[in-house]
Amino acid sequence: MPRDDSPPIGLGYKSLSLVPKTEVKQSTKDFKSDQEVRWCPGCGDYAILAAVQGFMPDLGLKKENVVWVSGIGCSSRFPYYMDTYGLHSIHGRAPAIATGLSATRPDLSVWVVTGDGDALSIGGNHLIHALRRNVNLKILLFNNRIYGLTKGQYSPTSEIGKVTKSTPLGSLDAPFNPVSLALGAEATFVARTLDSDRKHLVEVLRAAAEHPGTALVEIYQNCNIFNDGAWEILKDPEGSKRALIRLQHGEPIRFGPDNERGVMRLPNGTIDVVEVTPENESQILVHDAHAEDPGVAFALSRLPDLTLDKTPIGVFRDVVRPTYDALMASQLRQNTNSAGDLQRMLRGTDTWTVN
Amino acid sequence: MDKQVQQLDRVIIRFAGDSGDGMQLTGDRFTAETANFGNDLATWPNFPAEIRAPAGTLAGVSSFQLHFADHDIMTPGDAPNVLVAMNPAALRANLHDLPRGAMVIVDTDEFTKRNLSKVGYSVSPLEDNTLQAYHVHALALTQLTVDALSSFELSRKDAERAKNMFALGLLSWLYGRPAEGTEKFLRDKFARKPDIRDANIAAFKAGWNYGETTEDFAVSYSVAPAKMPGGEYRNITGNTALSYGLIAGAQLAKLPLFLGAYPITPASDILHELSKHKGMGVRTFQAEDEIAGVGAALGASFGGALGVTSTSGPGVVLKAETIGLAVSLELPLVIVDVQRGGPSTGLPTKTEQSDLLMAMFGRNGECPLAIVAPQSPTDCFDTAIEAIRLATKYRTPVMLLSDGYIANGSEPWLIPDVTQLPDLQTPFATAANHETENGDRVFWPYKRDPKTLARPWAIPGTPGLEHRIGGIEKADGHGNISYDPANHDLMTRTRQAKIDGIANDIPKLAVDDPSGKAKVLILGWGSTYGPIGAACRRVRLSGGEIASAHLRHLNPFPENTGEVLRSYDRVIVPEMNLGQLSMLLRAKYLVDVMGFNKVQGLPFSIEELETAITDVIASVNAPKPRTRRPAGDR
Ligand code: SF4
Numbered sequence: 001m002p003r004d005d006s007p008p009i010g011l012g013y014k015s016l017s018l019v020p021k022t023e024v025k026q027s028t029k030d031f032k033s034d035q036e037v038r039w040c041p042g043c044g045d046y047a048i049l050a051a052v053q054g055f056m057p058d059l060g061l062k063k064e065n066v067v068w069v070s071g072i073g074c075s076s077r078f079p080y081y082m083d084t085y086g087l088h089s090i091h092g093r094a095p096a097i098a099t100g101l102s103a104t105r106p107d108l109s110v111w112v113v114t115g116d117g118d119a120l121s122i123g124g125n126h127l128i129h130a131l132r133r134n135v136n137l138k139i140l141l142f143n144n145r146i147y148g149l150t151k152g153q154y155s156p157t158s159e160i161g162k163v164t165k166s167t168p169l170g171s172l173d174a175p176f177n178p179v180s181l182a183l184g185a186e187a188t189f190v191a192r193t194l195d196s197d198r199k200h201l202v203e204v205l206r207a208a209a210e211h212p213g214t215a216l217v218e219i220y221q222n223c224n225i226f227n228d229g230a231w232e233i234l235k236d237p238e239g240s241k242r243a244l245i246r247l248q249h250g251e252p253i254r255f256g257p258d259n260e261r262g263v264m265r266l267p268n269g270t271i272d273v274v275e276v277t278p279e280n281e282s283q284i285l286v287h288d289a290h291a292e293d294p295g296v297a298f299a300l301s302r303l304p305d306l307t308l309d310k311t312p313i314g315v316f317r318d319v320v321r322p323t324y325d326a327l328m329a330s331q332l333r334q335n336t337n338s339a340g341d342l343q344r345m346l347r348g349t350d351t352w353t354v355n
Numbered sequence: 356m357d358k359q360v361q362q363l364d365r366v367i368i369r370f371a372g373d374s375g376d377g378m379q380l381t382g383d384r385f386t387a388e389t390a391n392f393g394n395d396l397a398t399w400p401n402f403p404a405e406i407r408a409p410a411g412t413l414a415g416v417s418s419f420q421l422h423f424a425d426h427d428i429m430t431p432g433d434a435p436n437v438l439v440a441m442n443p444a445a446l447r448a449n450l451h452d453l454p455r456g457a458m459v460i461v462d463t464d465e466f467t468k469r470n471l472s473k474v475g476y477s478v479s480p481l482e483d484n485t486l487q488a489y490h491v492h493a494l495a496l497t498q499l500t501v502d503a504l505s506s507f508e509l510s511r512k513d514a515e516r517a518k519n520m521f522a523l524g525l526l527s528w529l530y531g532r533p534a535e536g537t538e539k540f541l542r543d544k545f546a547r548k549p550d551i552r553d554a555n556i557a558a559f560k561a562g563w564n565y566g567e568t569t570e571d572f573a574v575s576y577s578v579a580p581a582k583m584p585g586g587e588y589r590n591i592t593g594n595t596a597l598s599y600g601l602i603a604g605a606q607l608a609k610l611p612l613f614l615g616a617y618p619i620t621p622a623s624d625i626l627h628e629l630s631k632h633k634g635m636g637v638r639t640f641q642a643e644d645e646i647a648g649v650g651a652a653l654g655a656s657f658g659g660a661l662g663v664t665s666t667s668g669p670g671v672v673l674k675a676e677t678i679g680l681a682v683s684l685e686l687p688l689v690i691v692d693v694q695r696g697g698p699s700t701g702l703p704t705k706t707e708q709s710d711l712l713m714a715m716f717g718r719n720g721e722c723p724l725a726i727v728a729p730q731s732p733t734d735c736f737d738t739a740i741e742a743i744r745l746a747t748k749y750r751t752p753v754m755l756l757s758d759g760y761i762a763n764g765s766e767p768w769l770i771p772d773v774t775q776l777p778d779l780q781t782p783f784a785t786a787a788n789h790e791t792e793n794g795d796r797v798f799w800p801y802k803r804d805p806k807t808l809a810r811p812w813a814i815p816g817t818p819g820l821e822h823r824i825g826g827i828e829k830a831d832g833h834g835n836i837s838y839d840p841a842n843h844d845l846m847t848r849t850r851q852a853k854i855d856g857i858a859n860d861i862p863k864l865a866v867d868d869p870s871g872k873a874k875v876l877i878l879g880w881g882s883t884y885g886p887i888g889a890a891c892r893r894v895r896l897s898g899g900e901i902a903s904a905h906l907r908h909l910n911p912f913p914e915n916t917g918e919v920l921r922s923y924d925r926v927i928v929p930e931m932n933l934g935q936l937s938m939l940l941r942a943k944y945l946v947d948v949m950g951f952n953k954v955q956g957l958p959f960s961i962e963e964l965e966t967a968i969t970d971v972i973a974s975v976n977a978p979k980p981r982t983r984r985p986a987g988d989r
Contacts, residue, residue, distance in 0.1 A: 065816050068823075087824060093677065096647035097654035100654030102654075104659075125643055328640075340636070351589045353585075354583050354584070
C-alpha cells in the first residue's frame, strides 16, 4: 500500500509520531557532544556528522529520545560525537541491538550507523533481517569500499581485483551492491547519497526519518587514507554531471550536462540509459519510489558500470508496510491470556488442594 | 468381578514406544491424573534426537518415566517397576533398566518378524527365556484397540493411532487413577474432530475395561496420596517454571520483559511459553540467530526493559561476544542456558552439566558474571527470580544454568502466593550525580553505588542524562573512552569486585547433617540435587553418616563455602561432567575435593550415588585413609 502523497519533505513525521517533541528551539550545537572528534583529517565522516548535527534540530524531537547505535569501524565512532543517548556496540550487531531497543521503546528515534564491513560482512545477517522485519530503525551505511579501522583491507563492496594489504594480487570476490541487497531483503525504504553533497544528504536523511519502518541509506563516503577517491567521479563537478542520476519521485529519470541522457525500458524488458531524442522523450521512465513492486528500483540499482557511470542517488524505494514494533505492540494489546494477572497465570487450569 | 487391590507406597512406570506412538502424551496424561490424585511425583521424559528416526528402530524410541508415591520423593526413580513397551525396539532399549520381577506390558501385534529383526532379535523375546525374570503381560494391544473402535468410521490407521489411549486406560485402571480428567482433556484436544475425539475416549475406556474384566490382570494397585504441606498445587515442568519465574521476576522489578531467542533444544519451550503471555506484557522476539537474540535483549535492557535470552550450550558460545559487551556496559541481562550433552551438537535431547566453566570463563578478557543454577523443576521458578534480582541490582549479566533433566522433568508445585514474593525494584537514574570542578552538575554513567559497585542505569528518554557507552574501556566515573593503563587495571578489578561482592548478598551454604557427626560431605549443584538427596536418605537409613549441601550460586560462591569444605575429611562432588565444579573449588579453596563424574546424557541413579557415598565413608573410617578414590570415579 503506497503512502498517501504527502510532500516528500515535511515535518509531520509519521515514523516519529510517538517520540516526544521538544518545546525549546534546538541548534546544531545541542547535538554536539563534548568529545573530540577523532577521524583522520579529511575523512568523509566529518561532513556526514556535520550534516546530521545540522539536520537533527529540524526533526524537533526531544534529544533525550534520540539514540544512536553503532557497531565497529571508523563510522561506528559516530555515536560518541552526538549529544544524545548512544551505544557503541560490537562488530556487525548494531541492527540486532537496535531492534530490541526499538521494539520496546516506541518513544525513541533510533538510528544505526554502520559501514560496509560492519553491515555487509560480519553483520550481513542482522542487516537483512532488520530490513525484512521493518523495525523502526534508520540505518546509515557509510560505504567507503575499504576497511579503514584495521588499516586497509578490501571490503565486501570493494571492486574485484582490489589490491590491498590482504589482497596483494588483487581481491577475487564480487562485491555487494548495498542498494540491490537491501531491495532484495524486502526493505521498505532504500536510498543512496554522497558525503560531499550536504543538500542531497540532508534531503535523503529527512525522507528516511519520515519513513515508518527500516530505512537504509547508503552514503558514499571517502576514506582519504586507505581508499582515496573511490567515488571521485561522482563528486568532481564535471564528471558528476555526466555520471550521476538524481532520482526524484514523480520526475522523468534524466541526467547529463544538458539533461541529454535518460533511462528507458528496452524491448528486452531491461532498462538502460539512452540519449534522449524528441522521439523517445515520452518513453523516458518516470521515477516511482512508491511502486509496490521493487523491480524497477532494483533495475535502477544495477545501472552503474565499473567506472560508476550512470550511478543513481536519491530515494530508490519508499513504501509503507506495518512496522515490526507496531505489530508487536498490537499483539501485546490483543493477547489477554492470563489477563495480566500473575497469580492466575501461576495457577494455570489444573490444580489440586492439599489440606 | 471384584479384584484384589494391593497397597503400594511408590511406583515407577516407564512408557516406551516409537516416536510416533504418543508416549509423551500418554505419560503427561498419567502424570496429570496422578498429580490430581495427590501423590508426590517426578517425571523424566527421554526423547530421541532424530526428528523422525525410522519406525521401529532403537534410535526412534521415546520414553516417559514417572515416579509417584505416598511420600515425598526426589527423583523420577532409577529402575521402573513397570515397563509399557509398544514394540520390540522399546523393549530392547529399556529392558536393561528393569529390575527382576518388574512388570512388562507389551503389544504383541508389533512383535512381527520384521520389527524383531530391525532391533536384532532373531527369536521373539516373548518366546524364549529373555523375559523369564519378569512378570509379562503380552496383549494384542493394537488389535484390541482396532476392535474396540470397530463401530467408528475410521481407517485402520487412525484406529491404530488410539492404541496409546488404550494403554493409558489400562494403566489408569491398574493404578486406580481417576479417569475424568483424561476424558475431559481428550474432549478439549479433539473438539474440532469429533470422530477422533470419540475414538480416543472409547479406546481409553476399552483399556480400562480390559484391565477390569480380563483375567490377565488379577490385581490392581493403589498408591495413597502423599502428605504434603497444605495449599494449592499444580504440576509443572522446569522450563515452564523458569518461564513463569522470568515473568514474575520482571513484574516484581516493575520492568517489561523482553526475550530474544533462537529455537534450540532443549530451551525452545521457554520461548514457546513466554510467547503465550503477551497479555502479561511479555515481548518475545524470535531472532535470526543466537547472536541477534542476545543482542536484541541487551538493546532492550539499554532501553530499560529486562532483557533475557534463552538457549542451550551451542547458543551460549555464539552469544559470548555480546555477553562480554553486557559485562562492559554493566547492564542487566539474564542468559538462560538449558544445558545438554556436548561438545558441538553433542546430544541435543540428553542432559549434562558441562557448561559451567564456559559460563565462568567463556569470553575474552577478564569478564566475570554471576551464575545461578536451579536444583529441581519447581526451583527453576525461584532461581529465575534470583537471576533477575542479581541482574538488576548489580547491573550485570547473570547466567542461569538449567539442564535437560529438570527442564523437561516435572513435579508438583505448591503455587506461590504472589503477594509474598519480594519487591525487586531498582530505580533508574533520573538526575545528575556528579559535580565538576567548576560546579556543574553532570551525569557520570560509571559513578558507582559504593555498596554494590553497580553503576546507575539511565535510560534513553531521561532528560539531561544523555550519555554514550560502548565496549571500549571506559574511564572510571565519567565513562568516556580511556586507554589509560591504571584505569584499565582499576576497571578490571572493579568489575570483578562487583561480582565477588554478591557473596555478601546471598544465603550462606547450608549443610544438612542430621546426626552432626558426618566426616564426609557430598556437595552438588543444579539438577543433581534430587539423586543426591535420595541417595543420602538411603545411606542414612542404613546407618551411614553423610552431610550434604547444594550450591545454587556458582559465581560467586556463598561466603562460607571454603569453611564448609574444610570442615569434612572428604568432600564428594558429583557432576554430569568431568569435574568442572571440582576444578573451581580446588582452585579457589585448595581443598582436594573428589569428583564423581558421569557423562552419559543421563542423570545419576540413586543407587550409583549411594554406592559411591558408602565407599567413601568406608574409606574415611578405614584405618588407612586416603588410599582409594570412590569406586565410581570415571
Ligand atoms: S581510516 Fe578512512 S574512514 Fe577511517 S577515519 Fe581515516 S579516513 Fe576516515
